Amino acid sequence: MSRGLFLVFEGIDASGKSTQARRVAAQRGALFAFEPGDTPMGAELRRWVLDAATRMTPTTESLLMLADRSHHTTTVIEPALAGGRSVVSDRYYASTLAYQGYGRGVDLAELRAATAMAIGSCVPDLTLLIDVPLEVADERRVRNHEDRFESADLAFHERVRQGYLELAVQGPDRWVVIDGTPSEDDVAARVDAVLATLAWPDE
Numbered sequence: 001m002s003r004g005l006f007l008v009f010e011g012i013d014a015s016g017k018s019t020q021a022r023r024v025a026a027q028r029g030a031l032f033a034f035e036p037g038d039t040p041m042g043a044e045l046r047r048w049v050l051d052a053a054t055r056m057t058p059t060t061e062s063l064l065m066l067a068d069r070s071h072h073t074t075t076v077i078e079p080a081l082a083g084g085r086s087v088v089s090d091r092y093y094a095s096t097l098a099y100q101g102y103g104r105g106v107d108l109a110e111l112r113a114a115t116a117m118a119i120g121s122c123v124p125d126l127t128l129l130i131d132v133p134l135e136v137a138d139e140r141r142v143r144n145h146e147d148r149f150e151s152a153d154l155a156f157h158e159r160v161r162q163g164y165l166e167l168a169v170q171g172p173d174r175w176v177v178i179d180g181t182p183s184e185d186d187v188a189a190r191v192d193a194v195l196a197t198l199a200w201p202d203e
């Protein structure tokens, strides 16, 4: 049996990545996954790490994200892929590099080493970065309640966005940047054009 394909959607909050990730997973019959919080333990970690009222250092925040990722990888993502099922995840290791590394200033080399410990060899086949300028994301955001990240300042979100773009430049073979500014349908068409070039195991 061939291994499933592992796709990840990344981007700043309200970039439209979640919509695309869910759509692609449904269309391809792949497992939809997300971080943080996609397991019972992860849901507890998510509650802690997003709670704007809980004070924690950027290092603690990183380690909670990585604990969620390690558990998610070993109990959900890797077993699905090994069983031949493709997985589409809304966020993965690059979120920690972008938000905690570029955004909060946690040392990137240390984050990469900890990431290797958390995910082992389970690296995405392709990461699709849905890139939008901050103003566009801000217009799309629904403000009912703001978590720790949504309430962070604009400069933080700009560092996260630029961090993602830098990561994409560093890994051209496994990253694609898609302009997320056009309509949802236009973005979907661009995503589908990229995905049509991949070798899906069940085809």
Ligand code: TYD
Binding pocket: 013, 014, 018, 035, 036, 050, 065, 090, 091, 092, 093, 094, 095, 096, 097, 099, 100, 149, 150
């Ligand atoms: P997400 O669930 O994608 O956002 P939403 O609430 O819009 O659906 O992610 C929640 C927040 O967690 C988001 O602001 C990004 C942040 N995050 C990190 O800072 N580091 C990480 O490693 C991950 C996975 C998420």
